Amino acid sequence: MALGTTATRVLFAILPLVLGSVRVAAVPRATRSMRRADTSFLNPASVTTLSSSEVSAFEPYEQLARAAYCSSSSVTDWSCGEACSAVSGFETTTAGGDGDSIQLYYVGYWPSENAVVVAHQGTDPTQFLSDLTDVDIATENLNSTLFPGVSSSVWVHSGFANEQAQTASIVLEATQSIIASKGATTVICVGHSLGGALAELDAVFFTLNLPSDIQVVGRTFGTPRVGNPAWASLVDSSVPDFTRMNNVDDPIPIVPGRALGFQHPETELHVVSDDTYEVVACPGNDDATDSDCTISSVPNIFDADLLNHLGPYPGGIHMGTIYCT
Ligand SMILES: *[C@@H]1O[C@H](CO)[C@@H](O)[C@H](O)[C@H]1NC(C)=O
Secondary structure (H helix, E strand, O other): OHHHHHHHHHHHHHHHHHHHHHHHHHHHHHHHHHHHHOOOOOOOOOOEEOOHHHHHOOHHHHHHHHHOOOOHHHHHOOOOOHHHHHOOOOEEEEEEOOOOOOOOEEEEEEHHHOEEEEEEOOOOHHHHHHHHOOOOOOEEOOOOOOOOOOOOOOOEEHHHHHHHHHHHHHHHHHHHHHHHHHOOOEEEEEEEOHHHHHHHHHHHHHHHHOOOOOEEEEEEEOOOOOEOHHHHHHHHHHOOOEEEEEEOOOOHHHOOOHHHOOEOOOOEEEEOOOOOOOEEEEOOOOOOOOOOOHHHHOOOHHHOOHHHHOOOEOOOEOOOHHHOO
8 A cells, every 4th residue: 555655656747757758758749749740841952842730831821911901909919810819829918009100010819839920010012112223222230239149231211110129128028928928939920022032031120139949930921022142041051941922913023223232031931823823942052043032033123023922822811901801
């Protein structure tokens, strides 16, 4: 009896340790390797067509980027319509902006991914295209308080840098707070249009300001070029799990022009067709040679279709102010 009790006690003492160590060792790794397996298309050596399951895995990110256009009150209680319903269990902790001097944004916890999501709203595409085709685009080095240790050879679009700086400390604090309260291990930066440019800046910003064991991921849509080749290299080295999806003949991803010294980071995902949602992953930074990638598909803004900027992205998802339904 006494022996039995002791044995039972020992068993009960050991069980949580055994299960606990199995859980700690296996569960997060399984989750993470699933994410990594989903991203074998990152920076391919040559143009690679994504499988249909790889393509549909982007739909939650599309919905999260779409939700950034919705009112702060509707993302706070996660009642922003289709975009919110599509991502169940999401817990927004911070939302703000006014859609004018500061683009709307939100930060929240995505339980199924054990991830923090940081999202920024895009802008009116017609005005945006006209701003980004201006040959006198102001550029600047990154603020060294926000981006410590970044080389002075890096420069980015001044308007994007200023916009990112406006919410940088708010979204960082909100993210740190979710990491502390939930044990989130990943931060996913999403956005469409101008929101994509802000997500690209945020992604690097987070790698410089969060512990190195936090994985930072970028998922952007219809993103313009943000900075020069040194910036693109910084994104490539600090955020290897970064994708920018371009829809068919959208002109925004080809501006500001490479002739002005701008370059995209890896990995371009080009939606080749809105009928089949065939998506290819393109090699390099700004693939100008493969016909299925954006530069060859959209050689200039006159051979483009600005409506493609809004969608439909895979799954039939549109992004823009009128799509918060
Ligand atoms: C850089 O960012 C910090 C923190 O937001 C701010 O206090 C400072 O004024 C910025 N510096 C410049 C030159 O904009």
